[in-house]
Amino acid sequence: KAGVTQTPRYLIKTRGQQVTLSCSPISGHRSVSWYQQTPGQGLQFLFEYFSETQRNKGNFPGRFSGRQFSNSRSEMNVSTLELGDSALYLCASSLENSFYEQYFGPGTRLTVT
């Protein structure tokens, strides 16, 4: 079974621009979560999507948004990029509920200059 895939793997953007990251979950997984990983803050939960609906949301500003398509693929968008948005963005997929582990993709490394 193929794992979670994320594209692109690396991205360099300029302050003020916007960016879209993509995540394809493991086949059969309908829950997709996004995390921001930085050396200072560790892993922070952004949001979770399930069946095209945002089911949970972390404490991030409205510049961070996401969506999920009918095939469970998900995208996250960051608008008006700031230097502090430089991070590794991880996507994870899982089966429906909290008893199941999440499977992580390799991440997208975003650098904002």
Added chain:
Amino acid sequence: GDSVTQMEGPVTLSEEAFLTINCTYTATGYPSLFWYVQYPGEGLQLLLKATKADDKGSNKGFEATYRKETTSFHLEKGSVQVSDSAVYFCALNRPEPGNQFYFGTGTSLTVIP
């Protein structure tokens, strides 16, 4: 709110030494608990999990027991190898609805020959 606190690193051990990485949590209800490992340049991989009190998760020689009375989920291994060098994350997934994982800040482990 829900949170996970884990032992600060970095930790450096000699090969075949005993490993303990402490993890405590704060959560409402009965969360599931997980240990994830991250090797350099890669995403997170599930190491082990426990879904209810007194459950013991184990994998690749690592063990952790879900202790509700002490709200702990300490990771142990009797004899570490150089290949165990990585960053270890303790995490909880709060009870439904949905998935919302809370991660500790990670503990970096280096095993020297």
